[in-house]
Amino acid sequence: MEPLLAIVIGVLFSTAIYLMMQRNLVRIVIGVIILSNAVNLLIFTMGRLTRASAPLIPFGEKVPLEAIANPLPQALVLTAIVIGFGLFAFALVLTYRTYKEIGTLDVDELREAETPYENPSDKKDGKAVKEG
Amino acid sequence: MDHLLTLPVLIPLLTGAIAFLFYKNGTVQRWIGLAGTVALLIASILLLVDVWSNGIQAEQFGNWPAPFGISFVADLLSSIMITISGVMGFVVAVYAVADIDKTREKFGFYPLYHILLMGINGTFLTGDIFNMYVWFEVMLISSFVLLALGNAKAQLDGAVKYVIINLVGSAIFLMGIGFVYGLTGTLNMAELSVRLNEVDNAGLVTTVSMFFMISFGIKAAVFPLFFWLPASYHTPPVAVSAIFAGMLTKVGVYTLIRAFTLLFTQEVAYTHHIILWISGLTMLIGVLGAAAQSEVRRILSFHIISQIGYMIMGLALYTPLALIGSVFYIVHHIIVKTNLFLVGGLARKLTGSYELKKMGGLYRYYPWLGVLFLIPAFSLAGFPPLSGFWAKFTLIYAALEIESYWIAGVALLVGLLTLYSMTKIWMAAFWTPLPGYENDTTGAGFNKIGPRDMFLLVTPIVILATLTIIIGLFPEPFYELSLKAAEELLDPTNYINAVLGK
Incomplete structure (x- = not known):
């Protein structure tokens, strides 16, 4: 089971990183959510996968009688999913507002907060023309 | 008192919630906000005094004994950070009353501000690595909204970059937590400190530590991972920039x-x-x-990055003296950097711009503002007898002590270059006449600020400048404090015993 999940996690990571390398902001945001899901799966796998029984302790006992599945990673993943969901919702709204206000989703054109600069490719062209 | 440890988290939570109830009434929100920050300041000082006299304090939630439940731990470094965040929370809240406009107030500036403080304090206090991730997220989500609040184009652009890089950083942090849990089966930091040394494959532990280094490095804005900071910190109103500049990156340094x-x-x-x-x-x-750079807030943003280097340098040298320097530097830097942002904001209100080219003449008409700028600026560059001198002196001395000459050289050179930037602001904003009003002698080119607003804007600057001078003239008690904090850091036995109750 572990090798299979390891491959799934790997695929998710590479998909996420591929998407985050794109110029379109929506793709980057989707990449981020896939990344956080890959991490959730990773935590789940790190808690050791077992087919043991549910982590319930009989009434009156202090310790479980038989081997039980580890409940902690599931609690962690649950927390991480909730947080990730909230952040994803915020990132989507932010993307939408950005598109509304600035009118582009191309991250190379998002330069409202940067100092204005001369496009280096223009400069090169200018030089090339001069030399020619 | 038993529950002193939870107060730095509970007070901002309550303040934020109460402020949220008075959503429509700005005046009530402001008073609640101020009262909340005063209470927070008092609680954090009490905590510091308690930790100083009684040693490391720990509290277990839900009465679950240490490695199983979530613990809060306050050692000296934590309580120093809590205290300084209490001071910053208070002064910036005062400044914000005059700085934050009605629209932002209406959209919940005050509740967010207090939730941000809660997240910061939670990160400082928690003794559980997963809980630390949760506090990080509390802090991040409120900082995201504070950054984007107001919907200016530049703010949205800055917020997009800040949000994406921080989400990636959090994912990497979470990955590190997953691996550490897989290796040791615990999340309690005191327990981890013991168990990580018992892992057979030390190389694996070091590999995992890189996840933490990268993710905390992103939050602290260290060298290859800093570019989100100068892209975003200069976009929100200056009160927001100031608390970000003072506290947020330092949370990254603290976790590192x-x-x-x-x-x-x-x-x-x-x-x-x-x-x-x-x-x-x-x-x-x-x-x-x-x-x-030629814009005041962008210059200051880049200086945050260079100053982070000094704090990390103390950690890197890993000698008692170097760690003393680090702790001292953090305290000094938070005060000075917040102050510079506040002065920059006031200068902008007077001259109407952050661009150095469009500023000027401040010294002629507001000489006291010039003095208030020079105190933190010279302290940042490391002039005696201000706080920055002692911080830099300790660090460089520590570097020379273990014969790390090149890093000492870099630190000295950077101090000199810092002075260059500070004099650039001084020349352009204070010395040269205001553009367009070269021959004017009445000060007509400046915006008028009412006496109430002026009082609210200047008081925080004066408080912080006074602190800078006090640390500069009487470094002894602060040095003692850093010394004890550094000792605790280098020998975690007390920390572990306080948490695990041995």
Whole structure:
């Protein structure tokens, strides 16, 4: 089971990183959510996968009688999913507002907060023309 | 008192919630906000006094004994950070009353501000690595909204970059937590400190530590991971910039120090050597970036980066003296940097611009503002007898002591270049006449600020400048405090015993 999940996690990571390398902001945001899901799966796998029984302790006992599945990673993943969901919702709204206000989703054109600069490719062209 | 440890988290939570109830009434929100920050300041000072006299304090939630439940721990470093965040929370809240406009107030500036403080304090206090992630997210989500609040184009652009890089950083942090849990089966930091040393494959632990280094490095804005900071910190109103500049990156530095003194000390020669290189490059690149800028807040943003380098340098050298320097530097830097942002904001209100080219004449008509700028500016560059001198002196002395000459050289050079940037602001904003009003002698080119607003804007600056001078003239008690904090960091036995109750 572990090798299979390891491959799934790997695929998710590479998909996420591929998407985050794109110029379109929506793709980057989707990449981020896939990344956080890959991490959730990773935590789940790190808690050791077992087919043991549910982590319930009989009434009156202090310790479980038989081997039980580890409940902690599931609690962690649950927390991480909730947080990730909230952040994803915020990132989507932010993307939408950005598109509304600035009118582009191309991250190379998002330069409202940067100092204005001369496009280096223009400069090169200018030089090339001069030399020619 | 038993529950002193939870107060720095509970007070901002309550204040934020109450402020939220008075959503429509700005005046009530302001008073609640001020009262909340005063209460927070008092609670944090009480905590510091308690930890100073009684040693490390720990509290277990839900009465679950230590490695199973979530613990809050306050050692000296934590309580110093809590106290300084209490001071910053108060002064910036005062400044915000005059600085934050009605629209932002209406959209919930005050509740968010207090939730941000809650997240910061939670990160400082928690003794559980997953809980630390949760506090990080509390802090991040409120900082996201504060950054974007107001919907200006530049703010949205800055917020997009800030949000994406921080989400990636959090994912990497979470990955590190997953691996650490898989290796040791615990999340309690005190327990981890013991168990990580017992892992057979030390190389694996060091590899995992890199996840933490990268993710905390993103939050702290160290060398290859800093570019989100100058892209976003100058966009929101100056009160928001100031609390971000003062506290947020320092949370990253705090977690770096915590992780690489308590958890990952297996291969110090390797990990701390990497940190040393990062610190040198961070200092240098930050200060060079600042030299190329011509907008006050962008210059100051780049200086945050270069100053982070100094704090990390103390951690990297990993000697008692160096860690003393680090702790001292953090305290000094938070005060000075917040103050510079506040002065910059006031200068902008008077001259109407952050662009150096459009500013000027401040010294002629507001000489006291010139003095108030020079105190933090010279302190940042490390002039005696201000706080920055002692901080830099300790760090450089520590570097020379273990014959790390190149890093000492870089630190000295960066101090000099810092002075260059500060004099650039001084020349352009204070010395040269205001553009367009060269022959004017009445000061007509400046915006008028009412006496109430002026009082609210100047008081925080005066308080912080006074603190800078006090630390500069009487460094002894602060040095003592840093000394004890550094001792606790280098020998985590007390920390572990306080948490695990042995």
